[in-house]
Amino acid sequence: MAQEPMARYRPEEFKPGPVGESDEDLARAAGQIASTIFHPVGTARMGADVAAIVDPRLRLRGFQGIRVIDASIMPTITSGNTNSPTIMIAEKGARMILEEMRRI
Ligand SMILES: Cc1cc2nc3c(=O)[nH]c(=O)nc-3n(C[C@H](O)[C@H](O)[C@H](O)COP(=O)(O)OP(=O)(O)OC[C@H]3O[C@@H](n4cnc5c(N)ncnc54)[C@H](O)[C@@H]3O)c2cc1C
Known part of the structure; x- marks a missing residue:
């Protein structure tokens, strides 16, 4: 941006700012x-097999x-974002708890 023809507009670098020009400088700035x-997701995978952490309920x-x-029970990651499926898991989980409480 310091080259002509842009230089006459005096552009200023916003991010990461003037951090230097070496590969090391740029790598450090990227890390910051x-x-x-x-x-x-999936650290407590749901399933019916012996390796599953939680059962289907x-x-x-x-x-x-x-x-x-929560999201940790997803057997695999969803193809879309994970927040809505997590809310769905919470709704279903709450319903399962209520169903079992009603049976007691
Ligand atoms: C940067 C970022 C952006 C995202 N953007 C989107 C998006 O745009 N759309 C979307 O659908 N999804 C998005 N997600 C994913 C979404 O936020 C998660 O999938 C969702 O929040 C998972 O919900 P959860 O309840 O499983 O976990 P979390 O929301 O992480 O909840 C876990 C809770 O447990 C608490 N906790 C942890 N350890 C302990 C402990 N030892 N004792 C007590 N409490 C503890 C934590 O503080 C936290 O409140 C994003 C995630 C990240 C990281």
Whole structure:
């Protein structure tokens, strides 16, 4: 941007700003401004197999009275964003708890 023909507009770098020009300078600047937007899911996978952490009713296998009701039970990540499916999991999980409370 410092070259002609842009120089006459006196553009100023906004981000990351004047950090230097070496590869090391730029790598350091990237590390300071970058952040992850990973959508981690599936650390307590739901399933009917022996390796699943929770069963299809979200109960922690091998324990009584503990459920996992969040994005961690997704067997695989959704193709779209994860917030709405997480709300759906919460709604279904709440309904499962109420159903079982009514039976007691
Ligand atoms: C940067 C970013 C952007 C995103 N943007 C979108 C988007 O635009 N649209 C979309 O659909 N999804 C988006 N997501 C994903 C969405 O936010 C998650 O999928 C969703 O919040 C998962 O809900 P959760 O309840 O499973 O986990 P979380 O929302 O992470 O809730 C976990 C909760 O547990 C608490 N906690 C953790 N450890 C403990 C502990 N030991 N004791 C007590 N509490 C604890 C945490 O503080 C947190 O409140 C985004 C995620 C990130 C990181």
